[in-house]
Amino acid sequence: MLAFIPFSALVLAPLAGLSAPALFLLQLAALAVVPFVFAIGLLHGGFARTAPLEELGLWLGSVDDGRPPVRDALAAVLGDESLELYFPSGPDGRLLDAGGRDAVPERFGSTVSVDAAHGAVAVIAYDDALIADPWPVQQAGRVVALALERERLTVELLARRRELLESRSRLVQVADEERRRFAQDLHDLLQSRLVLATLRAGTLGAAPGLDAELRQDAEALREELTEAIRELRRLVHGVMPALLLERGLFAAAEDLLDRCPIPVEADWRGSSAELPAAVSTGAYLILAEATANAVKHSRASAITVRVERAGDTLLLDFADDGVGSAAPTGAGLRGVRDRVDVLEGHFELVSPxxxxxxxxVRLPCA
Amino acid sequence: MRLIVAEDETLLREGLVLVLERAGFEVVGTAADAVDLVELAERERPDVVVTDIRMPPGRADDGLTAAIRIRRTVPGAGVVVLSQFVQRRYALELIGTNPSGVGYLLKERIGEVRRFVDDVEQVGSGGTVLDPDVVRVMMDRAAHKHGDLERLTPRQREVLELIAQGRTNAAIAARLGIAEKSVVQHASRIYDDLGLEANSVDHRRVMAVIRFLSR
Incomplete structure (x- = not known):
C-alpha cells in the first residue's frame, strides 16, 4: 500500500480544473493498477520459484491487448473516446502502445507528454477537434502520472514478453524445418544408397558358380546392410515421421499410439487436413512426449486420448490410469509446456x- | 510374366530390372515417376507392377496412389509397392477390400533376391504378400487393443502371422517345418477361437485375418 499513499496525496493537490466525478474515476483507475504494484514487487524481490513467475506470465497474458483502465478513465474525463496512451521505452525512448507493440507516430493526433522527475512516462494522443486546448490534458496527465508510470512498466514487460515469445517461436520453426530437411536428406541420400548396396550384395550372393564361403560372406554383408537400413529407419522416424508430412497429424498420431505398449482408446474428431505445420508438428511431439512419459513412469493399464479439431482450436486430452504424481518440471513435460507456450496455447496437468x-492442451490453429 | 518397374533412382531401377529379368520376367517398361507409371501401366496392361512408394512428382506417397489407381483401371494387374517405412495404414489403403494381387514390402527386401522374385511371382498370380514387419505391427496393435490373440497358443499365433503375410499352407508348413495337414488343423482352430469364417480361398482368408487384426 505504500505505493498508493503518495498517489492519494498527489490526487488531492491539483484539484483545480477537474470535477469531482472525474477525480473519482481517475482514482478508480489508479486502484485498478494496485495488483500490478504487487507483481512488480515480487519481480524486484528476485525470487527463484517458478510458480509466481508463471502467475505473472498469466497475468501479463490477461492484460495483453486490453486497454488500460487509466486510458478509459482519461478518455471519459476528457470526453475523447479516441484518446490513446503511448509509453516511451528503452534508452532511445521509442514509443510502445498499451499492448507493448511499437507505435506508429504518424497516426498520432495532437500529443501531450507526461513527465516525471526522471523523464517522460507517457504520451497522451488526443483529437484536437474534440479538445482544442491542451491544458486539461496536461492537468489530467499530471494527476495520473504515477499510474501512467506503472502502466509504462507493464507495457515494457509486455513488450519484452512479446519479443521473447516471437524469438522462441522463430527458433522452434527453424528447428522443425531443420528436422524435416534432415529426415528428408537422411532418407533420400543415405537410404537409397543403402538399399542399392543391399541389392548388390544380394545379387552377388545369388550369382551362379560362387563358392560357398564367398556366398556366405555376401549374405552376411547383405544382412549387415539391412540392419543399417533398419537403424536408419528408426532414426528418421524419430526425427520426423513420414506419415506426419504425408497424411497429417491424426494418421501419424494414430500410428504412434498403435505402437504404444499400453492399450490406448483414441477418439479423433474433426479433421487434421488443414492444420498449420507448426501446430501439427507441435501436437505430434506433445502426444509423443505424453505417451513416452506414460510408458516410462505411469505404470498405467490404459490410456485414453481425445484429439479434436474444432474451428480454430485443436484440443488434446491425454489421460492414463497410472500412479499420478507427474512433475510438470520434469524434462519431458517441460518440453511439452515450452511447445504449448510457443504456440500460444493452454496447458493443464492434473496428476494427483x-x-x-x-x-x-489447447492450441490455437487459425 | 510381363512387368513394369517404377523407381526414380536410376541405379536402383536398373538393378531391379536386372534382377527381375535374370529371374525370367519380361520387363515391358520402366518409369521414373508416378505419372509415367500410370500411363505406361494403362497402355501396356502388365501382369505385375513393381513400384517405389516415394516418387516424383510429389516425392511423398505418389507411388502408392499410382498403384491404387492401377489396381482399379487395369484389372488383373498385380502391384508390389516398395516402402521405406513400416506403414500399416498404407498397406491397408492398398489392399482396400481385396488383397488379391497385392504386395507391400519394405524396400530392403529386394536384396533377398530369391525371396523377392518369388514374392513378385506370387503377386502376379493373384496372391498376397505383406511384409513380415508390417504384419508384426498389425499383430502388436491387435494384441494391445483387444485380448483375443491371447486365446491363441504361440504356434497358432505364428500361423496366423504367416497367413496375414499371405503365405499359402504349403509355404507355412515349409517355413515352420511341420506337415501341411498340421497347418490346416492350426488354421481351423484359429478360425474357431477368433470367430472367423473358415475359408479355403487364399485371398478371402487373408482378408478375414487382416480385418480381424485391424479391428
Whole structure:
C-alpha cells in the first residue's frame, strides 16, 4: 500500500480544473493498477520459484491487448473516446502502445507528454477537434502520472514478453524445418544408397558358380546392410515421421499410439487436413512426449486420448490410469509446456498421487 | 510374366530390372515417376507392377496412389509397392477390400533376391504378400487393443502371422517345418477361437485375418 499513499496525496493537490466525478474515476483507475504494484514487487524481490513467475506470465497474458483502465478513465474525463496512451521505452525512448507493440507516430493526433522527475512516462494522443486546448490534458496527465508510470512498466514487460515469445517461436520453426530437411536428406541420400548396396550384395550372393564361403560372406554383408537400413529407419522416424508430412497429424498420431505398449482408446474428431505445420508438428511431439512419459513412469493399464479439431482450436486430452504424481518440471513435460507456450496455447496437468495423469492442451490453429 | 518397374533412382531401377529379368520376367517398361507409371501401366496392361512408394512428382506417397489407381483401371494387374517405412495404414489403403494381387514390402527386401522374385511371382498370380514387419505391427496393435490373440497358443499365433503375410499352407508348413495337414488343423482352430469364417480361398482368408487384426 505504500505505493498508493503518495498517489492519494498527489490526487488531492491539483484539484483545480477537474470535477469531482472525474477525480473519482481517475482514482478508480489508479486502484485498478494496485495488483500490478504487487507483481512488480515480487519481480524486484528476485525470487527463484517458478510458480509466481508463471502467475505473472498469466497475468501479463490477461492484460495483453486490453486497454488500460487509466486510458478509459482519461478518455471519459476528457470526453475523447479516441484518446490513446503511448509509453516511451528503452534508452532511445521509442514509443510502445498499451499492448507493448511499437507505435506508429504518424497516426498520432495532437500529443501531450507526461513527465516525471526522471523523464517522460507517457504520451497522451488526443483529437484536437474534440479538445482544442491542451491544458486539461496536461492537468489530467499530471494527476495520473504515477499510474501512467506503472502502466509504462507493464507495457515494457509486455513488450519484452512479446519479443521473447516471437524469438522462441522463430527458433522452434527453424528447428522443425531443420528436422524435416534432415529426415528428408537422411532418407533420400543415405537410404537409397543403402538399399542399392543391399541389392548388390544380394545379387552377388545369388550369382551362379560362387563358392560357398564367398556366398556366405555376401549374405552376411547383405544382412549387415539391412540392419543399417533398419537403424536408419528408426532414426528418421524419430526425427520426423513420414506419415506426419504425408497424411497429417491424426494418421501419424494414430500410428504412434498403435505402437504404444499400453492399450490406448483414441477418439479423433474433426479433421487434421488443414492444420498449420507448426501446430501439427507441435501436437505430434506433445502426444509423443505424453505417451513416452506414460510408458516410462505411469505404470498405467490404459490410456485414453481425445484429439479434436474444432474451428480454430485443436484440443488434446491425454489421460492414463497410472500412479499420478507427474512433475510438470520434469524434462519431458517441460518440453511439452515450452511447445504449448510457443504456440500460444493452454496447458493443464492434473496428476494427483495415485490418481492417474491427465494432460489437456489447447492450441490455437487459425 | 510381363512387368513394369517404377523407381526414380536410376541405379536402383536398373538393378531391379536386372534382377527381375535374370529371374525370367519380361520387363515391358520402366518409369521414373508416378505419372509415367500410370500411363505406361494403362497402355501396356502388365501382369505385375513393381513400384517405389516415394516418387516424383510429389516425392511423398505418389507411388502408392499410382498403384491404387492401377489396381482399379487395369484389372488383373498385380502391384508390389516398395516402402521405406513400416506403414500399416498404407498397406491397408492398398489392399482396400481385396488383397488379391497385392504386395507391400519394405524396400530392403529386394536384396533377398530369391525371396523377392518369388514374392513378385506370387503377386502376379493373384496372391498376397505383406511384409513380415508390417504384419508384426498389425499383430502388436491387435494384441494391445483387444485380448483375443491371447486365446491363441504361440504356434497358432505364428500361423496366423504367416497367413496375414499371405503365405499359402504349403509355404507355412515349409517355413515352420511341420506337415501341411498340421497347418490346416492350426488354421481351423484359429478360425474357431477368433470367430472367423473358415475359408479355403487364399485371398478371402487373408482378408478375414487382416480385418480381424485391424479391428
Amino acid at each position: 498421487p495415485g490418481g492417474g495423469t491427465r494432460l489437456r
